[in-house]
Amino acid sequence: xxxxxxxxxxxxxxxxxxxxxxxxxxxxxxxxxxxxxxxxxxxxxxxxxxxxxxxxxxxxxxxxxxxxxxxxxxxxxxxxxxxxxxxxxxxxxxxxxxxxxxxxxxxxxxxxxxxxxxxxxxxxxxxxxxxxxxxxxxxxxxxxxxxxxxxxxxxxxxxxxxxxxxxxxxxxxxxxxxxxxxxxxxxxxxxxxxxxxxxxxxxxxxxxxxxxxxxxxxxxxxxxxxxxxxxxxxxxxxxxxxxxxxxxxxxxxxxxxxxxxxxxxxxxxxxxxxxxxxxxxxxxxxxxxxxxxxxxxxxxxxxxxxxxxxxxxxxxxxxxxxxxxxxxxxxxxxxxxxxxxxxxxxxxxxxxxxxxxxxxxxxxxxxxxxxxxxxxxxxxxxxxxxxxxxxxxxxxxxxxxxxxxxxxxxxxxxxxxxx
Numbered sequence: 001x002x003x004x005x006x007x008x009x010x011x012x013x014x015x016x017x018x019x020x021x022x023x024x025x026x027x028x029x030x031x032x033x034x035x036x037x038x039x040x041x042x043x044x045x046x047x048x049x050x051x052x053x054x055x056x057x058x059x060x061x062x063x064x065x066x067x068x069x070x071x072x073x074x075x076x077x078x079x080x081x082x083x084x085x086x087x088x089x090x091x092x093x094x095x096x097x098x099x100x101x102x103x104x105x106x107x108x109x110x111x112x113x114x115x116x117x118x119x120x121x122x123x124x125x126x127x128x129x130x131x132x133x134x135x136x137x138x139x140x141x142x143x144x145x146x147x148x149x150x151x152x153x154x155x156x157x158x159x160x161x162x163x164x165x166x167x168x169x170x171x172x173x174x175x176x177x178x179x180x181x182x183x184x185x186x187x188x189x190x191x192x193x194x195x196x197x198x199x200x201x202x203x204x205x206x207x208x209x210x211x212x213x214x215x216x217x218x219x220x221x222x223x224x225x226x227x228x229x230x231x232x233x234x235x236x237x238x239x240x241x242x243x244x245x246x247x248x249x250x251x252x253x254x255x256x257x258x259x260x261x262x263x264x265x266x267x268x269x270x271x272x273x274x275x276x277x278x279x280x281x282x283x284x285x286x287x288x289x290x291x292x293x294x295x296x297x298x299x300x301x302x303x304x305x306x307x308x309x310x311x312x313x314x315x316x317x318x319x320x321x322x323x324x325x326x327x328x329x330x331x332x333x334x335x336x337x338x339x340x341x342x343x344x345x346x347x348x349x350x351x352x353x354x355x356x357x358x359x360x361x362x363x364x365x366x367x368x369x370x371x372x373x374x375x376x377x378x379x380x381x382x383x384x385x386x387x388x389x390x391x392x393x394x395x396x397x398x399x400x401x402x403x404x405x406x407x408x409x410x411x412x413x414x415x416x417x418x419x
Contacts (some may be wrong), residue, residue, distance in 0.1 A: 013128045016138045016185045017121070022179045024084075025148025027174020029156035029167040030091065030107055037107075041099050041164060056108045057372065060115035061365050063310045067116025068123075068218075068361030075190045076124040076262075076357065081179045083113040088175035094168040103189055109130055119360035126348035126356055127189035134348055135292060139284040139341040146276040218358040227412055228350045231293070232366040234404040235343065238296075239370030240377065241303045241398045242336060244390060245272070245329075248378045249310075252387035253325065268329045275333040283337050292342035292349070293409045299338040300402025306332025308395030311388070345368070 032036070034056075034209040038049040071079045090110040094103055122138075129137035159167050222229055249268065254261035287295050315323055344360070351359040378390060 004286070007132070010133055010137055010140065011128050013186045014140065016136075017125060017128070018140050020181050021121070022144035022148045023174050023181070024178050025145045027171050027177075028149065028152045029061050029159070029171045029174075030094075031111060032152075033156055033160055034107060034111075036160065037099070037164075038104060042103070052104060052108075054217075056111055059108070059112050061368075063112040063116040064119055064361045064365055065358075067094050068119050068358035070116075071120035071123060071357030072355060073189050074129065074172075074188070076120050077121050077182055077186060077188045077190075080117045080124070081183050083117045084175045084179040086110075087113040088172040088179065091168045091172035092225050093360055095172065099164055119364050120357045121256065122344045122348070122360050122364075123351075123356040124186075124189050125344070126351070129355070131349060134345045135284065135288070135341060136344075138344045139280055142337075142340050143277065143280040146273060146280070150273040150277060218355055218362055221352060221355050221359060222362060225350055227408060228363060229349070229366075230265065230408055231296075231346065231405075232363045234401055234408065235339075235367040236370035237397060237404070238300055238303060238339065238401040239367055240309060240374055241300075241330070241370075241394050241401065242339075243371040243374035244307055244378060245332065247375050248382065248387060248390045248394075251382065252310065252313075252390065255387050256313055257321055264325050267322065267384065268325050270331050271326050271329045272336075275330055276337060279336050280341065283334065284341055285405050287338065287342075291409075292346035292410060293405070295338045295342045296346075296405035297402045297409065299335040299342075300405055302335030302338065303332050303400030304395045304402065305390055306330075306335060307398065309391075311391040311395070325403075371397040 035049055035053060038044040038052065044052070067079060067083070088111040090106045090113070094106050097103070097106075124139060125137050126134060134253045155170070156167055159170075245268070250261070251270075253264045257264055287298075306328050309324060309331065313324050347360055347363050348356065381393070382390060
């Protein structure tokens with residue numbers, strides 16, 4: 001009886017993708033420390049470093065769009081393996097040259113190459129996993145990603161002051177290892193567009209299924225899917241709320257808790273990582289009967305509740321304030337898990353196989369605009385009203401985002417019933 005209730009195993013290739021993402025994340029030694037490399041090791045001023053990082057992120061967005069196009073036309077695996085190998089080569093050059101004037105530009109080139117692979121990687125998961133197993137597949141890979149990130153930066157922090165060039169060597173080895181795993185263990189997953197073209201040429205009726213191959217440009221495909229565009233915009237709002245933990249939270253904790261602020265922020269980030277590792281699989285199991293879109297309003301409410309709790313944080317150090325910070329982190333991290341494990345599954349379910357990489361790139365770029373705008377919007381808000389005013393506003397925005405996602409879910413359910 002137990003065997004009957006046990007879910008079918010995921011395709012073997014998904015396990016290789018899980019391993020690849022874990023190694024990639026565990027070997028991510030350079031990018032988490034890029035700001036410190038620029039300011040501490042190279043002596044750049046903070047404004048110059050901030051401008052460089054912003055330009056690097058913008059270039060990464062362009063890389064995502066280019067990667068999506070190449071992934072749909074040339075091949076998913078070909079793009080990922082080539083970009084990972086190219087990124088490894090640039091990090092090897094950093095190792096050989098040492099910490100010097102060329103380092104920022106070599107590292108930025110590596111970052112752009114890696115940015116172009118993320119949406120294609122997500123498309124590859126959707127190619128391999130059947131629709132009814134995609135959420136499990138994305139949950140597993142997200143889990144591996146966070147296990148890796150809980151290990152890699154810790155090791156990189158040890159090397160930063162002791163043997164900085166080794167950070168680049170270790171990152172290069174990790175990327176080269178992933179290239180080998182994908183190159184030898186995972187097949188190319190690019191859908192056979194020639195079959196769809198042959199059917200159209202023969203006068204076959206077009207397949208109305210959401211994932212059926214289509215012809216035309218990416219903007220036309222997105223315009224024909226208004227629900228997906230609205231989803232991306234609502235997700236951008238939720239990402240604006242979620243990104244407060246990176247920008248507003250450390251500023252607020254330092255202002256409210258004084259010298260205990262940095263240690264409280266470090267504890268919150270540790271709690272975030274541990275919650276992801278401990279709760280991703282159980283939460284995916286508990287939410288398995290809900291559709292990906294139905295999970296998003298819950299994620300928004302968890303963001304609202306988690307960040308809203310910080311409005312009640314008392315001043316001063318002690319166990320009480322720290323407990324509230326950790327409790328807040330636990331709640332909004334549950335929202336992060338729900339969002340992260342369902343977003344890609346929803347995008348894949350609404351993407352034609354012929355445009356899967358490009359659509360993932362474009363929707364991801366729109367959705368990430370909320371995170372990109374967070375420092376600008378929150379910085380201005382904090383300058384005008386103070387960091388304590390962020391959390392009631394964040395809670396309200398989280399509720400608005402949750403309501404928008406609920407409206408999209410209800411509209412989609414009504415459409416399905418009508419059809």
